Amino acid sequence: MAHTFDGLGDIVGNGFCIGCGLCRALAPSAAIEMREAPNGHLRPEPRRPIPAAEEAAILALCPGINVTGPFGGGGDLDPVWGKVRRVVRGHAADPDIRFRAASGGLMTAVSQFLLGSGRVAGVLQVAADLDDALASRPVLSRTPQQVLAAAGSRYGTSASLATLLEVIALGEPIAVALKPCDVAAVRNLQRQDARARGLVVFTMAMFCGTVPGLAASDEFLARRGLSRDEVAEFRWRGHGCPGPTYARTRDGREFTGAYEEFWVDHPWTTQFRCKICPDAIGLQADLAVGDAWPGGWPAAFPGEVDPGSPSGTAAGQEFGEDKGFNLAVAHTEIGAAVLAAAEAAGDVVLEESDIAALRDCQPHHVDLRRLLAARLAAARLAGLPAPNFSNLGLEAAAAGVDPDLLGANFAGTLKRLRAGHGDEPATADYAG
Numbered sequence: 001m002a003h004t005f006d007g008l009g010d011i012v013g014n015g016f017c018i019g020c021g022l023c024r025a026l027a028p029s030a031a032i033e034m035r036e037a038p039n040g041h042l043r044p045e046p047r048r049p050i051p052a053a054e055e056a057a058i059l060a061l062c063p064g065i066n067v068t069g070p071f072g073g074g075g076d077l078d079p080v081w082g083k084v085r086r087v088v089r090g091h092a093a094d095p096d097i098r099f100r101a102a103s104g105g106l107m108t109a110v111s112q113f114l115l116g117s118g119r120v121a122g123v124l125q126v127a128a129d130l131d132d133a134l135a136s137r138p139v140l141s142r143t144p145q146q147v148l149a150a151a152g153s154r155y156g157t158s159a160s161l162a163t164l165l166e167v168i169a170l171g172e173p174i175a176v177a178l179k180p181c182d183v184a185a186v187r188n189l190q191r192q193d194a195r196a197r198g199l200v201v202f203t204m205a206m207f208c209g210t211v212p213g214l215a216a217s218d219e220f221l222a223r224r225g226l227s228r229d230e231v232a233e234f235r236w237r238g239h240g241c242p243g244p245t246y247a248r249t250r251d252g253r254e255f256t257g258a259y260e261e262f263w264v265d266h267p268w269t270t271q272f273r274c275k276i277c278p279d280a281i282g283l284q285a286d287l288a289v290g291d292a293w294p295g296g297w298p299a300a301f302p303g304e305v306d307p308g309s310p311s312g313t314a315a316g317q318e319f320g321e322d323k324g325f326n327l328a329v330a331h332t333e334i335g336a337a338v339l340a341a342a343e344a345a346g347d348v349v350l351e352e353s354d355i356a357a358l359r360d361c362q363p364h365h366v367d368l369r370r371l372l373a374a375r376l377a378a379a380r381l382a383g384l385p386a387p388n389f390s391n392l393g394l395e396a397a398a399a400g401v402d403p404d405l406l407g408a409n410f411a412g413t414l415k416r417l418r419a420g421h422g423d424e425p426a427t428a429d430y431a432g
């Protein structure tokens, strides 16, 4: 029988940590610091021994090893997308939000609506660190301006939940607008903690292909002769859709690069946990939001995305800009109600969409959900501790997948694990 994780070191050492920072909050006695590891991802470093009760809380709540999906209770669920109450294609009504945000600005517009309508007193998001423009820090945005300042996709590690318990201790209703694994952590806490259940009244997640290590961003700067400490502002995208990668130095010089320079033209690495992510599409969020690019790449032409690659491969594609649209899935009643109320208030512009559009625009997420059972089986066989990934419908998601592809992913994962996992090239071959 597979063994389970025995502590924080075991989670990090086996490549299951996603750097969320929740353990820092759960183990105050250990004075955990979140440090950027050589792979460009934040990792927890305890300064003092972790008391048993605090380590038990980490083992129970860490989202790296605890993810509970919506497939446990029966009902009418899509095998990939889970409980789907409404799918929309849309954008923020405000053209400035739409321009500045990552895609269409739906997450920003809905966050502002939640604040403006008095449903929440703050939105937990991430924003640029004040001392390091590439680093990210959690922020509790209390005004529309603060929400807008945190707009955009930060393609780098973020300890999004390092302040979660402090924020909940304020005793005010809040929303979270973060990654799916961050929302998994919030749900873990809510299952055990009535206060968290009562106060986190809305959860929003983006679809999340992976978080690259910050080395990719450092290299973007190095190609322009810059180092991180010279940079006052850095954007991975936004100011268009997807918009340019952008750096402004402290002395006012500006540099840009195309989306494909960051994602396609140069190698980058990711973390092992993202390769076996059981929910990168926000199955547990009230509202999950992503890009609306057919084929999964900006202005990509369907058919040019390599179907064998769960992380997607652009082969000779030309990328383009659009005006900014999101696809969004309301998974819960409150998710659907908030979408409708934001629409009625004139804050968002929506049209009905469907699961077929999700499949078309997110092929790498469909692949990952369908291939995950094979990858996790290989991880078990390779002797990794068994994570508590439950109610995720992984066997049903794998139904009908070409057995050769499942077998290739099983074998590929074993091969990767034998070669040593952790700091993975994004192109690491999990299918052979």
Ligand SMILES: Cc1cc2nc3c(=O)[nH]c(=O)nc-3n(C[C@H](O)[C@H](O)[C@H](O)COP(=O)(O)OP(=O)(O)OC[C@H]3O[C@@H](n4cnc5c(N)ncnc54)[C@H](O)[C@@H]3O)c2cc1C
Binding pocket: 100, 101, 102, 103, 104, 105, 106, 107, 108, 109, 125, 126, 127, 136, 150, 151, 152, 153, 154, 155, 156, 157, 158, 160, 177, 178, 179, 182, 206, 207, 208, 209, 210, 211, 212, 289, 290, 291, 292, 326, 362
């Ligand atoms: C790491 C990452 C991977 C992604 N992968 C995909 C993908 O595979 N498919 C897809 O369709 N879309 C992906 N996106 C999402 C996409 O880039 C947009 O964020 C999404 O479409 C929402 O757009 P928006 O205009 O509504 O967001 P905005 O209105 O700009 O709001 C973005 C929100 O996300 C939060 N946020 C930004 N970066 C992070 C971070 N690193 N950690 C936690 N919260 C963060 C912000 O604080 C803000 O609340 C990814 C985003 C990120 C950050």
Ligand code: SF4
Binding pocket: 008, 011, 012, 016, 017, 018, 019, 020, 021, 022, 023, 024, 043, 044, 058, 061, 062, 063, 064, 065
């Ligand atoms: S709680 Fe977050 S930071 Fe801590 S070990 Fe788990 S994933 Fe890593």
Ligand code: SF4
Binding pocket: 018, 179, 180, 181, 182, 208, 209, 210, 211, 273, 274, 275, 277, 278, 279, 280
């Ligand atoms: S792929 Fe999964 S584990 Fe990785 S950052 Fe995204 S949601 Fe978190």
